[in-house]
Amino acid sequence: MQKAYLSSLLVLSSSVFGVTFDTITLDKMLRPPVSGTRIEYSTLYPMVVTEHRKNGVLLTILDIKTVDQMLDEWANEKLKKHWIKKVKEAVGPAARGTGGLIPVIEIPVKFPRPIAGIFGEGGRLEIGGSQSITFGGSKNYTVEAVADPNVRQTWFPDLKMEQHLRVNVKGTVGEKLSVDVEHDSKAQSDIKNRIRLAYTGREDEIVQKVEAGDISLSLPSTQYSSVSGSHKGLFGIKTFSQVGPLNITTIASKEQGEASSEIYKGYGGRVESLAVEDYRYLQRRFYWMGEEEEIVDVEVFREVKNPTEGASYIRANTWIDPTDTSYYSELSYEAYFEQLERGEDYIFNPPNWIELAHQVGEAQALAVYYKTESGTEMGDTASSPLQLKLIKPDDRKPWHYIDDTTRVVHPTWEYEMKNFYNLGSENIIDTSISVTIWKKVPGASDTEVDENSNKPFLQLFGLDLNGDGRVDERWVQRSRYLTFPSPQPFFYLPSGERLPDPDSAIYYETNFNQITHKYYIVIEYQTSQPRISLPRMNIIEESEAVKVGEE
Structure with missing residues (x-):
């Protein structure tokens, strides 16, 4: 394996992009990329073998390429670096600093002397933003077996296009006038878009600053006025002037907003339902x-x-x-x-x-x-x-x-009174409470009617004296507890007589896991809403109005 053989084998006088591949250049191209690695040239075939050796021992073969492949890769890399260099030189450092496709726009126009005296000379604008266009489509095709013969079907999908434009313009016109514009096509309302112009005067001028467009107002408390606070979402003109020791703020604006209304009903709370076993009285x-x-x-x-x-x-x-x-x-x-x-x-x-x-x-x-x-x-x-x-x-x-x-x-x-049951919630609407007492019947469906008297258990236990199927209000304590007239309702009736099929064990047993209860209570009710959350953000202060009833 001799490097000299490869040099004589190739026509090294060929030139690619102005680079001659002589022996020195070839050495640079084939410099070992990894410590402990060397490159061998086959004398039998025009191949470049990259091996990894340590102490003369071959560990692995990293790469095998033909000479043509190696030369193509090297030439492409050189071309890429050369192109990037030329682009950077053409764009220049000022344009590269903005990081956008639209460079900073300098305004070389000279204003007439009266205007230049007010606004100054020159100016610059920085424009940024993004524009995205999304295409999508879908198609539902019905097989012929179930298709409507009167409807002609096509395989072409229904296409939809969505655009999103964001534009920011910041800069100055002259030396004293600044511009700030922000636009978003997906803004939820127009007040999310911003237009602001500001004029800044010199220290010796009476008019110190003028703002136009989207402005805010902040008033401090003074010795003569207790009115203070901050107001945002204003659209108009605000000026700051100074005459000697006197500072003057003038504002002419309107408060921007979108009118909206919501209707909430008094029964708009959640509907709750729970089943309570007869032994789960409050202990x-x-x-x-x-x-x-x-x-x-x-x-x-x-x-x-x-x-x-x-x-x-x-x-x-x-x-x-x-x-x-x-x-x-x-x-x-x-x-x-x-x-x-x-x-x-x-x-x-x-x-x-x-x-x-x-x-x-x-x-x-x-x-x-x-x-x-x-x-x-x-x-x-x-x-x-x-x-x-x-x-x-x-x-x-x-x-x-x-x-x-x-x-x-x-x-x-x-x-100890054993006739109080927790309703499980607060803010309960009293008139919404519904109570049903059920008895478990082995091998049959549960029943809410006593088989001996043929009365609903709600009426038998004295909770429904009117017989209208609803628990009387007197047995609902402070909208938190359900109370029975009898101190042991599932043992004795309000009259003092025993329940035909009593569940007396629940009153004389402290370990309820050892007994099988016979009755349970199903309670349903609605809860009121102590707070109402408005589904809006950035609500203008003191713009809300609440009306009750039919008003």
Whole structure:
């Protein structure tokens, strides 16, 4: 393999684009491109073999080309570099700096002396933008088996063309007048396109600046006027003048905008629907205080587990009946309590029950002091420790075992009201609430009618006294809860009679996974919209008007 042989084999005196391929040029053309690589020339065939060797050992063959291929590639590369060089020289550095096809336009026109005195001489404009044209088409062809014989079909597609033009023009006319124009053919409204002219005077001139077209106004607060603020979207003329120490701003404009209106109906909220099993009543929130007489004063206390040292907690003894401490004395309880704030932590509902703002803990005791209308006091808040009536023990168990074989319902178990169901949302429109009570029937479809009385369960449970198929408004508490007249609605009817097929286990079992419930409630309603989002952007300030009703 000898380089000299290749030199004698080729007619190196040939010239391509003014370059003679002598031995020196060939060396440059075949300079190894990779470290550790060398190029060998075959003495048998006019081929150039590029090998990669290390320490004289052949690692791989990088490339094999004929001499003609190699010369063509090299010549094309030289031509490309030569053409780019000539183009750069022809365009010049000023045009290359703008980066666009349209160069900066210098305005060499000399204005007449009166005009030149106002605007100055010369000027330049920079024009930029883009123009895109998109063609597209589609064609649906129906096979002859189902084609309409009266319609002639063609394979030529339906063509559509879409254009998008964006133009920006910035520059100066003379020394004092500047131009700023922006146009977009896809702008959502005309106010998105901008036209602005600005005249800037010299420091010693009265007229300092004049703006025309799309302008804005910003007014600061002054000693004599409290009006301030910023206004955009104006179209007109604004001037700034200076006469001695006096600065004058003059504006003549109109506010641009597009009128639009939207109609919203009061029932425009979402429609909600949920199914609630009969055992999913709200737990540990609502308590009857075990008093038939009307209560006129009440204080509520909640147990504090692991009280912090130094905190002002209250030590109290709790009893089933503070007026008779021998009554279930084994259930008396002594602990630290905190007094709850009425109106914030709980609500007292006359005549004799309370609603907690938050669910009391499973292992927290709840106790009260109250005074009835006749003057009977249940508890003593003046003693130390306090003497209170126990409403909920710290171990919430439905049964109390008197001995190993005898059990009774815990005397406080019935204090918890089990007839409140959460509607699952707020801002509910009261008149939109629809309630249906269903009973599961094994092997058949669920039913909403009691088979014994042939009444809908909604009416049987006392929620629909009018018989119109809708729940009476009195049983919807503050648009948040559905309340039943009976404290245990799926066990006892409002009359006190047992439900023909009761589901009493849900009231005396704390682990609902061990029972199979029989009833469920389907609730549907609409929610109102506290806020309305307008489907517009850049709304002009104070341009909105809201009308209610038929106005």
